Amino acid sequence: MDNNVKSGKEILEDFFANISNIINVDKVLAESLANLYKQGLLTDTNIKNELQKLREKNVNKN
Amino acid sequence: MSIKIKKIAIKGIRGVQKTMELQLSEKSILIYGDNGTGKSSISDSFEWFFNDKVRHLSEDSEIDFKDALRNSNIEDTEVSSVEMIFSEADVNSTKTLNYKKNKLVSDFSNKSDDFNSYLNNTQNENLVLRYQFLTEFIDKTKGEKLKSLSDVIGYAEVNKAKEVLKTAYNSIKTEIKNQNYESQINTQKQIQIEKIGAAIGVEKNLFEKVNEIITPLKLGVAVKSFKDIDAVLNLLKTRVNTIVLDELRFLENCKNTLTNLKGEISLLNSEYEKYYIEFNKIADDVYSIMQIFFAELLKAGRSVIEKKYHLDDTCPLCLQPMSKYKLLKDIQKRLAQIEESLKKKTACDAARQSIINISKERINRLENLRIDSHYNNKAFEPIKKAIDYLIIKISSLEKEANEKFTSGNKISEPKTLKLQDADFAIFTILESKITALQAVMKKDNNAVIYSNISSAKDAFLRIKKFEKERKVFEDQRSSMEIIYNEFVKKLKEGLENFITTFSGTINEYYQFMNPGEQFQELKIVTIGEEDELNGITIEYKYNDNWVSPPQKYFSESHLNCFGLSFFLASVIAFNKENKFLLLDDVISSFDSNHRKKFADLIFEKFSDYQIILMTHENEWYQYVSQLAKRKSWLINEIKWSDTEGTYIEDKPTDLREIIETNIAKGDIDITGNPIRKYLEHTLKVICANLEVKVNFRFNEVNEKRMPDELLNDLKSKINKSSNDLKSKMPIIDRIINSNILGNLLSHDNPFSPKLGDLKAFWADLGEFEKLFYCQESTCKKPMVSMRNYDTVAKKIRCGCDKTKYDWKI
Numbered sequence: 026m027d028n029n030v031k032s033g034k035e036i037l038e039d040f041f042a043n044i045s046n047i048i049n050v051d052k053v054l055a056e057s058l059a060n061l062y063k064q065g066l067l068t069d070t071n072i073k074n075e076l077q078k079l080r081e082k083n084v085n086k087n
Numbered sequence: 088m089s090i091k092i093k094k095i096a097i098k099g100i101r102g103v104q105k106t107m108e109l110q111l112s113e114k115s116i117l118i119y120g121d122n123g124t125g126k127s128s129i130s131d132s133f134e135w136f137f138n139d140k141v142r143h144l145s146e147d148s149e150i151d152f153k154d155a156l157r158n159s160n161i162e163d164t165e166v167s168s169v170e171m172i173f174s175e176a177d178v179n180s181t182k183t184l185n186y187k188k189n190k191l192v193s194d195f196s197n198k199s200d201d202f203n204s205y206l207n208n209t210q211n212e213n214l215v216l217r218y219q220f221l222t223e224f225i226d227k228t229k230g231e232k233l234k235s236l237s238d239v240i241g242y243a244e245v246n247k248a249k250e251v252l253k254t255a256y257n258s259i260k261t262e263i264k265n266q267n268y269e270s271q272i273n274t275q276k277q278i279q280i281e282k283i284g285a286a287i288g289v290e291k292n293l294f295e296k297v298n299e300i301i302t303p304l305k306l307g308v309a310v311k312s313f314k315d316i317d318a319v320l321n322l323l324k325t326r327v328n329t330i331v332l333d334e335l336r337f338l339e340n341c342k343n344t345l346t347n348l349k350g351e352i353s354l355l356n357s358e359y360e361k362y363y364i365e366f367n368k369i370a371d372d373v374y375s376i377m378q379i380f381f382a383e384l385l386k387a388g389r390s391v392i393e394k395k396y397h398l399d400d401t402c403p404l405c406l407q408p409m410s411k412y413k414l415l416k417d418i419q420k421r422l423a424q425i426e427e428s429l430k431k432k433t434a435c436d437a438a439r440q441s442i443i444n445i446s447k448e449r450i451n452r453l454e455n456l457r458i459d460s461h462y463n464n465k466a467f468e469p470i471k472k473a474i475d476y477l478i479i480k481i482s483s484l485e486k487e488a489n490e491k492f493t494s495g496n497k498i499s500e501p502k503t504l505k506l507q508d509a510d511f512a513i514f515t516i517l518e519s520k521i522t523a524l525q526a527v528m529k530k531d532n533n534a535v536i537y538s539n540i541s542s543a544k545d546a547f548l549r550i551k552k553f554e555k556e557r558k559v560f561e562d563q564r565s566s567m568e569i570i571y572n573e574f575v576k577k578l579k580e581g582l583e584n585f586i587t588t589f590s591g592t593i594n595e596y597y598q599f600m601n602p603g604e605q606f607q608e609l610k611i612v613t614i615g616e617e618d619e620l621n622g623i624t625i626e627y628k629y630n631d632n633w634v635s636p637p638q639k640y641f642s643e644s645h646l647n648c649f650g651l652s653f654f655l656a657s658v659i660a661f662n663k664e665n666k667f668l669l670l671d672d673v674i675s676s677f678d679s680n681h682r683k684k685f686a687d688l689i690f691e692k693f694s695d696y697q698i699i700l701m702t703h704e705n706e707w708y709q710y711v712s713q714l715a716k717r718k719s720w721l722i723n724e725i726k727w728s729d730t731e732g733t734y735i736e737d738k739p740t741d742l743r744e745i746i747e748t749n750i751a752k753g754d755i756d757i758t759g760n761p762i763r764k765y766l767e768h769t770l771k772v773i774c775a776n777l778e779v780k781v782n783f784r785f786n787e788v789n790e791k792r793m794p795d796e797l798l799n800d801l802k803s804k805i806n807k808s809s810n811d812l813k814s815k816m817p818i819i820d821r822i823i824n825s826n827i828l829g830n831l832l833s834h835d836n837p838f839s840p841k842l843g844d845l846k847a848f849w850a851d852l853g854e855f856e857k858l859f860y861c862q863e864s865t866c867k868k869p870m871v872s873m874r875n876y877d878t879v880a881k882k883i884r885c886g887c888d889k890t891k892y893d894w895k896i
Contacts, residue, residue, distance in 0.1 A: 032661075033242040036581045040574060047573050051566040058570065067248055072255035076563055083559045084552075 037062070054079060089666040090205075091174045091697040093749075094757045099158045099167030100135070100184075101128035104732030109723075110741075110761050112748040113174055115698040117715045118735075119708040120725030125733030126701045129725075130671040131156065132169045133215050136182050137206070139193070143217075153191040157184060158732055172757050178205040205664060212662040216654045217671045228422045245578050252574055256567040261441060263564060265448045267351055268557040274347045275546040275553070278339075282539040282546070293547050297540055304536065316544050320537060327534040328527075335524045335538060337461035341470055342517050344452055348477070349511045355445060356505045359484050362442045363501050365435035369492045375428045376492060382425050389418045432492075439488045446485040453478050467520070473513035480510060579613075586611055586623075589656055596652035596692070600684040605629055606645065609637075609652075625649070644681045647673075651685065655693070667697035674707060686711045690718055701725075721745075737764055750849060753842055762845075763794070763831045766852065770797040773859045776872035777883065779804045794831070798823050809883075811892035815858055821851045861885035 031039070041062040044055040057075045061067045091113040098106040102125025109116065109129070120126040134141045135156060144155050157167050166185040173179055180197035195202065276286035283300065287293045290313075297310045301319055308319050324332075369376045388403060390396075392411050397403040400410050453474055456462060462471060487498045528534035590610035597609050607628040612635075614624055626635040634640060637649060651673060658668055670689075674682045686707070689698060698720075702708050712722050721741050727733050742765045749758040774781070779800050802819055805812045822828060827840050827848040840848075861869040868875060868886025875884045876894065884891035 031581050031584070033245040033581075036242075036245050036577055037248060040577050044570065047569060049565070050569050051562060054563060054566050055570065062248075067251055069251045069254035069258070072251065073258055076255065076259065076567075080556070080559045080563065083562075084555055 088175060088205075088664050090178065090664055091666050092171065092699075093174060093754060094170070094172040095129070095132070096168070096170040097128060097132045098169075099161040099165055100156060100169060101125060101131045101158060102727065102733035103128045103132075104158045104160050104730075105734070107734050108737075108760060109699075109735065110737065110745045110757070111697070111699075111721065112745045112752075112754070112757075113697055114719065114721050114748075115696075115715070116700070116721040116723060117708070117711055118699065118701045118723050118725055119705070119712075120701065120703055122703050124725045124727040126703065126725050127217070127671060128733045129699070129701065130215050130217060130669055133669050136169045136171060137209050137214060153184060153193070157191070160732065175205075177201045208664045212665055213654060213657045213668070214662070214665060215669045215671065216651075216673055218673050218675045228419065228426055231422075242578070242582060245581070249571075249574060249578055252567070252571045256564070256571045259560060259564045259567055261444055263557070263560050264441075265444050266556070266560070267354065268553050268560075270347055270350045272550050272553050274343055274350065275550045277346070278343060278546040279543050283543040287543070287547060288550065290547075293543070296543070300536055300540060304533070313544070313548075316540065320541055320544075323533050323537040323540075327531055327537050331524055331527055332534065332538060334461060334464075335521065335528070336541075337459050337464075338467070338470075338517060338521050338524065339542065340459070341456055341474070342514070342521065344456055345474075345477075345511055345514065345517070348449060348452070349508070349514075351449070352506045352508070355442075355449070355481070355484065356501065358438070358442045358445055359487075359504060360501045362435070362438040362488060363498060365431075365438040366490075366492060366498055368431055369435050370497065372428075372431070373492065373495075375424060376432060378421065378425050379428055379432065382422065385418050385422055385425075389415065389422075392418075435492070442488045443485055446481050446488070449481050450478055450485075453481075469516050470513055470520075473511075473516075477510060480504070480506065583613060585660075586613060589660060592656035592659055593649070593652045596655050596688060597648055599688050599692070600648045600652070600681055601645065602684075606640070609649065643676050644678050647676055648681055648685075655688075658693075658696075666695065667699065668693075669699040669701070671701050672703060674702065674704065679706070682707045683710060686714060690714050694718070737761070742768075746849065750842070750846060755840065755842060755845060758845065759831060762827075762849070762852075766794045766831070767797075769852070769856060770794055770801065772870065774801055776859065776870050776874070777801070777804060778873050794828065795823070808895045809892045812858070818851060818855050818858065822848070822855055825851070859890075861887060861890040863887055863889050866890075 041059045044050070044059050045052050047055065054076070057079065058067070058072065061071055061075060092109075092111050093113055094111060095109040096106055097103045097108075107128075118126065118129070131141045131144070140152065141156065144152050161167065163186050166183050168181050168183045170181040171179065177199065178197065178201060180195045180202055182193060182195050184191060184193045186192075195206075279286045283296050285292075285296065287296060294310045294312070294315070297316055297319065301308070301310070304323075306319060306322050308315055308322070310316055310319060391403050392415050397411075401407060402409050402414060456474055461467060462474075483499075483504055487504065490496055490498050525535070525538075528538060593611070594609045597606075609625070609627040612624050612626050624635050625637045626633050627637060628634070629640055637646065641649070662668070674685055677685065682704070689700070700711065700715075702711070715722055721744075723735055723737070723741065725733060725735050742761045745761050746758055746765060749755070749761070773779075774797050779797070781796065781800050798819065802816070802823070805816065805819075825844075825848050827844055830840050859871045861871070863869070863885075866885055866887040866889060869890075871883055871885050871890055871892070873883060875886055876882070876896075877884055877888075877891070880891075881894060881896075882891045883894040
């Protein structure tokens, strides 16, 4: 079988390693998702909290 | 890594009471065993060692799995174990199961990171296939197939991440809808128009407008910033009645909040209506939704039939006559319906969550008014009551949304709960109170201007705040949408790439076992569009038409061939650490043609794998053993006895091959047991042939003669009987005096001689054997035996008379 077939883990690793390079995506948001993934903390609650923190930070800017 | 197995030693597990060793030396093995001899003890041991469970035991909650794993005849003080010696010594380990404080606990002897990593990587590999699990993939629903395949290929985690991203993305969309920024901004613009005659969105314009308003007051301040506006307000504050201003501010806040809420009547009502419709879809079809709770029961029933725990053509529950095939089909149909019901429930849950979130946000806004000190002002009692009433009314929407559809209760109709203009009748009182306070203020121009500028400034800042929040939300929504879409794209690409390749391999194996048949181009196909992948189905071409599902025209043998092809393709695709697999009676329901083809497939396509192939089908065993011999496989038979339970008899020819392979590879540590067994077997045969007398012992203890006892008795017999053989005594003495023999007989020390000593001992043993075995290839009875005793020449000899020694009787 073709060795280029990616396992689920490889798909996840590749995706989160390159998430910041996706065009028109907020880099800070992308990096925070990548960090959650790296730490094994990618859950909807953690993402929601992280997004809320980023929103508060952005709203309070200036 | 390409790990193979050198040795498996099982003790006290399932049918195995005493130690059963499989000396494999990385070779494949064909094992024959009648039903009931305990073949599956080997596959159970495999599963337990690698996966810490045995599916057919673990899936039954009635069975205490660890207790069932232990052989029932061993004492509680004994330790059950599975020892695995691999081609990579770093991952060798023994897994034990024994009682500690009245509890069965398991443990591995190898605690290294290397072993843990190996064991972890092995979790997703396909190492064991049993007959009862052959067709389980085919029999799953399309959704289960997707899940199952995703699990097998490690996409379960990817699907989980997809769901997490989707939930997070949807929660942002919901949050934006809940906030209803458009309405909030419009309310603030309305305030600006009311107070300063214009809706202003640019700072500079606001400052110009304030300058225009304060010019007649000649305050000596030119407004160019918000600081300047605050300075103007401070100046004006010293000239006005602040109590009236505070009351007016409270009333205007109430008015604004209620105006905003009134503007959202249709949002709240329509969201509740949506929920009401979804809830009633379920309530109208509560039977099908209740079926969701039967899913587990149906899956358990399917499992009972598939694994052949229930063999009669009756329903396993009610025992009414029914064909198993029809029953299985009915269960499949019901499970497919349950998948549909689940979709309805998901839609209802989404509508429920939406009305809960929207209600909560509005209640929060009203609760904020309650914090104001004027809220309990007696003069504003009607306003307080109106706000309290609205909180209760909106809370009732939330309460209805928390109703469980299984309760059997109906939820209130939208018309009884809907918010309406009449709920905001308090506006008349509010307006009149505001007008009255404004009238008081009108007498004081400074107070009017203060109020107008203050309100317009606050409205401006709120608009900016809402706009900023909305933009931040929208930016996040947009980013999350792109991320989610990109993720789904990668997932689909990966899955489709895998499925295309995987299908090719399945088809190749299937066609190999079914050449020239009408079922062509077998493949697995994804179902679903856009971002949703709903399931997987299996298709093939039959008479040039695409057919799905496969059960339509497939016989049981065809279905099993597909199951085998699927498993073997999974082995090729996912087994990265291990180069071995165990096939436990997988051909039971195959017809003879498919059986032979399967054997050919294994020998042709999996020649680089170490296969442990077990069967109870004698005819097939005979066929495969011919092929296996040619490919240098080991061949053995599993037996069962009262005293040993399941055991395997090592054949001297196999033992000799294993010992020589181990010595050539320098694998000394696993050679002790085979060499001891070989020596025991050889001595027993020689002593029996020469009628060497040994001390009497009872029954099975008689079988357990140690090599040193037999050697000494043999030596004694030779001394009494044969001068010819006496001259050969140095060979026997070399064996008796060898430190290897001492090491072999010691139970306290591991077998760890020097390789050179072991080689010398093995050579001596060969020389010793030659004394009693004729080396002529034409000799039909090569063993030197009393049976061939020459009474005239008084010699013991072999059948061809070539090897002979004097022998006194």
